[in-house]
Amino acid sequence: MPTNDNWTDTPITESLLRGALELERTEHGVLPHRLPAWARAQGNDGQLSMAESQPSGVRLVFRTRATAIELDTRPTKRVYVGVPPRPDGVYDLVVDGRPADQASVAGGNTLTIDMSAGTAEQHSGPAGTLRFAGLSGDLKDVEIWLPHNETTELLALRTDAPVEPAPDRGRRVWLHHGSSISHGSDAASPTTTWPALAASLSGVDLVNLGLGGSALLDPFTARTLRDTPADLISVKIGINLVNADLMRLRAFRPAVHGFLDTIREGHPTTPLLVVSPILCPIHEDTPGPCAPDFSGLDAGKLRFRAMGDPAEVASGKLTLNVIRDELARIVTERAAEDPRLHHLDGRELYGEADFAELPLPDDLHPDAAAHRRIGERFAKLVFTGNGAFTARSADA
Template structure:
C-alpha cells in the first residue's frame, strides 16, 4: 500500500537524492560532498544509522532496493550489507540483497571495474497483525542503497522522531566497520538503548576535522553532539601536532556557532595497539593479504614523534588539553580507553588490527550508554534504559 519511498519515511539522513532508480539517502549535503575526496563520497553514501520509520498494523513489509558495493582487487570482500527490521524496539528480521552493483578498485593500476545488477525485493515478516506498531528498517552501514519501493499489506504512516536527536561524527569505527548489522554498530547500540534519534556522520577513513563537516554539524538540528577524532588523523599521517590542536579548536568553534549551549562531547580514540606509539601512515599488511586475511599495520617511525608526528597517545593528550583549555561548561570528554582499552585486548582482539568486531562493537556501545547517557553522564536526562 505504498510504492515510491517518500522522504517522510527516512530518518537519520541529511539529504535525499532522487536517482534514475529510486532515492538514495546521503549523510552529507551535495555542497559538502563536492568538497570531499573519493573516499569520503564513498563512505557518506553508505547509510550508517539511516532507517525507514513508520507506524503500521501490517504483518509484512516489502522493500525493493538496489545496492552498490565497493571492494579492492586482491582483498577479501566484505559480507553483503544487512537490512534490520525493528518492531517496537525489538529486532525481528534481518535480510541482505542477493546481488548488487560491485565497484572494484585495483590499487596496483588505479583502474576500477563495475558490474551490473537489478533491484531486488526483501520481504520482512513483522509478526501477526494487530494494533499499530512502530517499525524501523535500518539500512546497511557498509554499502550504498537506492530505495525503489516500499509496500505492505496495510497502510504505512510516517512518524516523527521519538526522542532527542544525537548528532555524531567519527571514523569507520563510528560508521560501523566490522559490525555485523546496522543495529549492531556501537553508535546504533547506544542510540537504541538511550532512545535517541541518531544522525551518524561516521565516515570510513574520513574523520579528518574537515571544516565543511563542521559546518554541516553546525547547521544540523541536534540536542546532543559528539566528535570522535584521532584514528584517521594518525593512520593517514595527515597532520603534525602543531596543526592538529588548532584544527580541533576550529572544528569545535564552528560547531558551537550553531549549538552554543548544546551538550558537546569529545571522544578520544579507543585502543589501537598498532598506532599507540607508532605514527602513520597505516597500510594493508601485504603478508596477511597473501594469506587471504585483511589486516593493517603502522608504517611510521616512533622516533619522529618528538618532531611532531602523531600517535594515539599524543592525540589523547591533546584532546584532553583542548577540552580543559576551552573552559566550556557544556563541553565534555570521554576517554576512549574506558570504552575499549588495554584490559580488553585478550578477550576482544581487533581482528584486522584496526576495527572492533561485532561483539566488541556491542561492548563499546553498552559502555558508552552507561558512561554518557547514564546518571551523571554528559548526555544524561533522557529516557535512558539501563
Template sequence: MDDSPGLITTPLTDALVRGALDLERTARGGLLPHRLPARARAQFGGDEQVAQAEAQPSGVRLVFRTRAAAVELDVLRTVVAYRGVSPRPDGAYDLHIDGEPAGRATASGGDVLMVDLGDGSQETLPGRIGTVRFDGLPGREKDVEIWLPYTEVTELIALRTDAPVAAVEPGGRRVWLHHGSSISQGSAADSSATAWPALAAAAGGVELINLGLGGSALLDPFTARALRDTPADLVSVKIGINIVNLDLMRLRAFGPAVHGFLDTIREGHPTTPLLVVSPILCPAQETTPGPAAPDVGDGQVEFAALGDPAEVALGKLNLRVVREELARIVEERAGEDPGLHYLDGLALYGEADFAELPLPDRLHPGPAAHRRMGERFAAVAFGPGGPFAAPR
C-alpha cells in the same frame, strides 16, 4: 520491480526516512540517502573515500506505522569489493518492531565497485535491483523500522506492504548527532543497528544521526559545518584515528584544527552538550605514527603502521599524542564552555579489552567489542551525572 500480488506500493518520501541529512531523487525515481548535505558533497575535492562513506547509510532507517504482516523493499545496492580479498558478507537490513529487534535480511543483485588495493584503480560492474522481504510480522498496529546496511550504498526503489503505511512523527526523543571514523560508521559490526553508536542510542533512548565516515574523520571544515547546521540536542565527535592513519598533519596543525572544528560546531550549537571522544586502543598506532596501509594476505586484510616512532619528537602524531592533546584542548576550553566534555576512548576499549576481544584486522573492533563499547558509552554518557544524562 513489479508489484507483488496483494501488496500496496507506498511512495518513498522524506517523511519515511530517518538519519539522513539529504535525500537525492535518482533517475529511477528512487531515493539515495546521503549523510552529508549537498554543500559538503560539493567540497570533497574528488575524494572517493569520503564520497563512498557518506553515501553508505549507517544509522539511516525507514520508519513507518502499519498493520502489515509482509514488507518488501526494492533496493539497488552498490557493494565494494577488493581484488584478491575474500568478499565481505552481504550488508544486513535489520527489522525493528516497536523498538525491538525482530528480523534481519539481505539484498541480492546490485552494482559492484571493484577496487585494486595495489594501485587504487576502480571499476564498476553493473547489477540488477534486488528485494529485501520480511514476512510473518504481527498483524497489529505497530511501528516498523528497517535499518539500512552501513557497508553498501543503498538506493531505495520501492516499498510494498500488505496493509497501508503511515509516517511516524519522531515522538519528542532527544536527537544525538555523532561524528567519527569507520569504527563509528560500524566497521566490523554485524549491522548498522548493532554498531556501537546505535546500541548506545537505544540504551540512552535517543534518536541517532550517525555521521561516522569511514577513513574520513579528518577535521574537514565541510563536516564541521554539517554538524553546525544539523539540529541536535546532543553532539559528540570522535577524533584522531583517521588523522594518524593518513599521516595527515603534525602536532602544530592538529591543535588549531581541533579548535577550529569545535568553534564551527559551537556556532550552531552554542550551549548543546558537546562530547569530545579520543581514539580507542589500536596497538599498531599507539606509539607508531602513520601512515597505515592495508596488507593483503590469504585473502584477508590487516592494517600496519608504516611510520617511524622516532619522528614523534619532530611532531608526528601517534594515538597517545592525540589523546593528550585532545584532553588538553578540552580542559583549556571547558572554563568558558561548561557544556564541553572529554571522554578517553580507552574507557570504551582498552588493553584488557584487546586481550579478550582483539581487533580482527588490527584496526576495527568486532561485533562483541561494538556491543561492549555501546554499553560503556551509554553508561558513561547517558547515565546519572553523564554529559548526556536526561534533564530532570
C-alpha cells in the same frame, strides 16, 4: 520484481527516513546521503563519497498494520581484489523498538577496489527485493535499518496495508561524528554498530556521521554538524588523522579548535562530547601512514600496519597518545568558559584489557563483540550518572 494488486505502494520521501541528511533523486528511486551535496562537492574524494553514501544509522520508519513488507533496492557491493568476498549487507527489521528480523539483497552494483594499485571500478547490476512477512496485523512502529556498509538506492516500498510516517516520540536527537569505527566497520549489522547500540540502550534518536577513513577535521563536516538539528553532539577524533598521516601537531591544535568553534556557532549550549581514540596498538606510539599488509591474503587475512617511525614524533608527527593528550588539554582549557563541553578518553570504551580479550582482527577495527562492548560502555559512561549526556550535565 513481484507485483500484487493487494500491495500498497508508498513513495519513499524524507518523511519516512531517519538518519539521512539528504535524499538524492535518481532515475529509478532515491539515494540517501549522510552529507549534503555542497559538502560532498567540497570533499571531492572517492573514499569520502563511498563512506557518506553508505547509510550507517539510516532507517525507514513508519506506522502500519501491514503483515508483509517489500522493499526494492539496488545496493553497491564492495569487492576487494585478492580478498575473500564480503557478505551481503544486512537489513535489520525493528518492530515497536524490538529486533524482529534480518534479510539481505543479492545482486546490485559492484565497486571493485584494488588496494595495491589504488584503483576502483564500478559496474552496474540488477536491483533486488527485500521481503519481511508474518508480521502482526496490529498497528505498530516499523523500522528498516539499511546496511551500514553498502550504498543503497531505494526504489520502491510495498506493504499489504497503508503506511504513514511514525509520530514524533519526543526522543532526544544524538548527532555523532567519527571514523570507520563509528561508521560500523566489522559490526554484525546496522543496529549493532556501537553508536546504534548506545542509542538504543539510551532511548535517543541517532544521526550517525561516522565516515570511514574520513574523520579528518574537514571544515565542511564541521559546518554540517553546525547546521544539523540535535540535542546532543559527540565527535570522536584521532585515528584517521594518524593513519592518513594528514597533519602535524602544529596544525592539529588549531584545527580542533576551529572544528569545535564551528559546531558551537550552531549549537552554543548543546552538550558536546569530545572522544579520543580507542586503543589501537599499532598507532599508540607509532605515527602513520597506515598501510594494508597483504602478506596474509593467501589465507584470506587482511591486516594493517603503521609505516611511520616513532622518532618522528619529536618533529610533530601524530600518534594516538599525542592526540589523546592534546584533546584532553584543549577540552580542559575550553571548558572553563563552556561548561557543556566534555571529554572522554576512548580507552575507557576499549583499552588494554579489552584488546587482550577481544583483539582487533585486522589490527585496526573492532569486531562485532567489541562493538557491543563499546556501545554498552558508551551508554553507561555518557548517558547515566554524571555522564556528559545526562540532564545533570546538560544543566551545568
